Amino acid sequence: MLDKKTSDQIVADLTSHIKLSMGFKVWMAFLSVSLLVCLYAYFLQLRDGMIVTGLGDYVSWGMYLANFVFFVATSLIGMLISAVLSLLNQKWAAPLARIAEIIALAFAAVAGLVIIMDMGHPERLLNVFIHGRIQSPIVWDVTVVTIYVLISALFLYIPLLPDLKICSEKLTNIPPFARKIYTLLSLNWSGTTEQKNLIKKSTGALSIFIIPVALAIHTVTSWLFANTSRAGWDSTIFGPYFVIGAFVAGTAAVVVAMFVFRKAFNLEEYITDFHFDKIGKLLVLVSLLYLYFNINEYMVPAYKMKHADAFHIQTLFTGSYAPLFWATQILGLILPIILLILKPMRKPLPLLIISIFVILGAWFKRYIIVVPTMEHPFLPVQNVPINFKVYSPTLIEIGVTIAPMIMAVLIITILSKVIPVIPIHETLEHRNEQEK
């Protein structure tokens, strides 16, 4: 289909979304207003302290930490699609690589903020740098998240150089200063063999290096839990369990982004049903793996029923958390797997709907991992009011939780307005290869 188009047409198609449209302005206004409302909630938390949240001595992590894990998880998709699939020579994923990187960068950058928003005294973050001990998983977490954000930014930027040059040359309808910025950022790109080689070497190194880093950030995040001996966290498979769960959330996020970009930017010829079918299959694959990890993660303690574990498992399976637990497992994992095995369900619209359920399931799954465990400390709970024992988030807390989500969407929206979401240079090269 693409081979009927001239290069100029392709460039025009893929850069057409880089402009300030009415829809964009309305969407940005909506996001900004919502963000302001949520930031007001954060202001209240800063002013009055953590007392405005439902957090207490027992459940001190609550929704915020669930949110943090969700953000780190979603950001892992950059590594899966841009690095792993490209190293495995999965050509179909190439047009999606940039979308995945944009999501990765946005979510990883905001993940750090989520942690800071969880702190009653955000300025005390400095203590991690002043008094941090490298024996502590918190320090590893801060280190790897920072490294992952930097690497994701470079992984987005370096393959983008040729496209920046194209933008500076072909985008005639944007203000001159914007074109200047594109020229500047494109680092004198002129497509010499030397330059192409350097890009190839750099992305090669990045694709390899990003894999251990991405594994590290989510494994370390899982260690924040698994390195303690509490029921529900004390598990040896938490690292891989989190990583696979991350692929599920991230793949679903990419599907949503694909769908929206395709509709909003008229990219139907570039993101086709074929791509949806393929990524739908990827989603089944990672979901099946995640199901396997889930079975293992709950089966082993449920078989042994050690005292504290038994209490925890019963709360999840039949107790107060049962409705949420089964809803996430069935609506967010099992049903999507069954449906996605059917080919018609991997068409764009059904896949979008399924992916939204998967994302919701992924968020609540993190909640189920963080909160119930904290409600059952090993030491007896004595002489405390009921709201210490049973966690229920407040409205302010929910606002503070939504703020980072809006920020991530904002970053994705802005990035998609200033850079081509489908790699132009690679699309052209790919077409030229096919012509030969």
Place this chain on the structure above:
Amino acid sequence: MTTNQKYNQFIAFLIFSFVINASLSSRNWKAPDDQKDKNSYIKFDASTAAQGEAIYNANCASCHGNPGKNNALKSLNPIPPDLSSTASQSLTDGELIYILNNGAGLMPSFKNSLGEEKEWMVISYLRGFNKNYIQELSKFDPAKSKLVKLVSSFDKASNSIIVNATADEKNGKIAIVGAEISVFVKRYFGNFQIEKALKTDASGLAKFSFPTDLPGNKNGDLEVLVKLYDENYGEVQVTKTYSIGVPTDKPGLNEDRAIWNTLVKAPLWIIGLYATGLISFLLLLAFLLNNLRGIFNSKV
């Protein structure tokens, strides 16, 4: 009156007297009669009360709460009473010092951790909540304790500590007979008592057989604390160091490199691992930046 009525009356009487009885003796501890009248040799004043308050907050408030605030630890059985209450204030000074020395049920003894002087100070603080309280001082003269000579020595043959208690009275040195002697070894927290308390014999001596397996410092030094309590001479204590412990030279738990230690004492493997990760990243960064420079400088 029918027999039935009589019977009912009898039951009512039983129940009534039981209730009265229970309310009179709801305490499940009782000071022996000869201890009830014991009085403090320290005069209670603002200064002793202030010192007592600090001791109370550190040792008692966790269970009893603050006097008059009704914030005792309710999960204990019985609930520790509010010590400013009329019921507790109706106890004599002798009864108060008795329960502090001996404990009762869940309430621990403070005899060894506080000692009599500090116990009186707490009582001085507690009496501040009782407007009607008038202190009766003990006839005991604290100056008398200055006369006491308490000497301990270690007898190798029998492996025991021998304590000799004498007093330098005006009419010469006399043995203190029947005084209560306790021997302790100091440890990180509190004291470790050797055997039980003994009474001095007719020549003022008491003999405590000493365990052979107590860990000392590098040289086997142990700090031995000897306490004397006597009606007449009050409380006297002396400490002395003996090299009779098992020499132990273990580094403190925080002296070696360990996960739980400070940054400078982190285990080498973790420093290595962390540094390797960081350095690899910096190398990659240098490589990438150099490539970007190459792209920037590339000529067509």
